[in-house]
């Protein structure tokens with residue numbers, strides 16, 4: 001979710017987000033991105049479409065975005081390494097708030113990074 005996707009929280013977090021390819025923008029087991037009505041409306045205004053159209057195009061069920069086969073958020077720009085959230089100005093509140101002023105778990109958890117790095121490498125067509 002860094003400048004890339006979810007810069008918020010402490011200055012330290014923002015520094016990490018700035019150089020991060022957006023690990024938190026991949027859906028992993030146990031992780032959830034919870035989208036609320038305000039988030040949908042913000043996106044609708046961003047795209048100049050209705051809330052219903054946002055739901056139809058981008059939502060999986062009532063409360064989260066669709067993901068691609070590799071688990072990446074539908075809004076993750078998979079062709080670049082930085083500034084990967086294609087709706088950065090209109091991203092959902094959870095993406096803005098994460099990691100809630102705490103150290104980002106993705107940076108410290110090797111298991112999470114190991115799960116996501118190959119997907120990023122594949123998406124960017126670079127050797128792992």
Ligand code: SF4
Pocket residue numbers: 001002004005006022024025026033073074075076077084085086087088091092095
């Ligand atoms: S909208 Fe998607 S790509 Fe953008 S920050 Fe949130 S999870 Fe990441």
Ligand code: SF4
Pocket residue numbers: 001002003004005006007013016017018020021022023024025098099104105106107
């Ligand atoms: S994984 Fe952590 S450091 Fe990277 S963009 Fe998300 S919140 Fe920022």
